[in-house]
Amino acid sequence: VQVNNDNSRTFALKILKKHHIVETRQQEHIMNEKKIMSESRSDFIVRLYRTFKDRKYLYMLLEVCLGGELWTVLRDKGSFDDATTRFYTGCVIEAFAYLHNKGIVYRDLKPENLLLDSQGYVKLVDFGFAKKVGLGRKTWTFCGTPEYVAPEIILNKGHDISADFWSLGILMFELLTGSPPFSGQDPMKTYNIILKGIDAIDFSRKISKNAQNLIKKLCRETPSDRLGFGRGGIREIQKHKWFEGFNWDGLKKRTLKPPITPQVKSATDTSNFDDYPDEEDDPPPDDVTGWDRDF
Known part of the structure; x- marks a missing residue:
């Protein structure tokens, strides 16, 4: 619009x-x-x-983010190299740093929920599962995308911001290889594979030793063992060897050149998005129950 x-x-x-x-x-x-x-x-x-x-x-x-979904770019390219993955992961880490600082857990990380702006920077969208938990508190709602769900969510043990660090490791793996590490034919099979743990996964040769080390540190079974959840906070992730030499300051100031610059011809160019047919359904019934009074 x-x-x-x-x-x-x-x-x-x-x-x-x-x-x-x-x-x-x-x-x-x-x-x-x-x-x-x-x-x-x-x-x-x-x-x-x-x-x-x-x-x-x-x-x-x-x-508006006219570069389209990161998922579309990943699908077209198959997988990303280390440098490209590092940039997009860095953008997500900055978003998480902001949210976690406010006691908010995001809970729905996946390439479909990362949009590229016209410069090629990535932004988090779709906050339907996000929740203000408060610092040091837990929540018990079962939600998320099956391949990205942390084990404590599956086991209904209560979860906190450390569930976001788990999903960050899954995102890294998917960006580097083109598919997530845990995937079954249906959600229940996927959950069973997740519960076997990251150490049961064969890592593709596409994943460098340092990247593998970081993914495994993010995807520890025990939430409090995950990198980013310790006393050093999210800086523990930023200081990991895989990010060595990465220009965090340039990322924050948006002076760092993105690895992929989307082709956007004008402020109304939606060509980077897949076409979806307009819904032909009849209009939905009215809802006047008032639950959305504060919307």
Whole structure:
């Protein structure tokens, strides 16, 4: 969408069916998403500018990222080299540093939820599973994408920000090889493979020794053993040998050149996204129960 007829100022508009949210009992997740995103101010998190609602839909006016999903780029390239993976992982680490500092656990890391802006920097989007847990506290909701779910979530032991470090290791593995380490034919099979642990996984030759070392340190079975959860915090990850020589300051200031610059011809160019057919369904029924009063 754009402001009046100004083609140079564009936004993304996320439209959600209220009836579907109620049917799938996602009300609390949606309210969490709105609150966390509207309060977030980070170059590595998609901005939520405004929200609107009517009797049928909720609307979220978001910062537009015209480079498309990182998942699409990964699918087209097959896998990334160390330097490319390091850049994208670095962007996620900066987003996590911001969120974890506020006591927020993200819980839905995957390449589909990382959008490239027109410069090629990556931003976190889709905060439906994010939750303010508070520092040193745990939460018990089962959520996330099967291949990325930490063992303590599967075992319903309670989880905290360390679940995000687990998923960071999974992301690194997927970016370097093209597929996640734990994958079964259905979610239950995937969970069983996850519970066998990272040491049961054969690492591809594409993964360097230092990258393998970092992935294994992020994907420790015991949450408190994971790199990033110790006294040094997220800096423990930034100081790991795999990141040696990486320009964190340049990343933060956005002066570091991204490994891939998307082709974006104008502020209305959506060609980096896959085409989805417009929904032909009848409009959803009204929802006036008032659960979204504060949306």
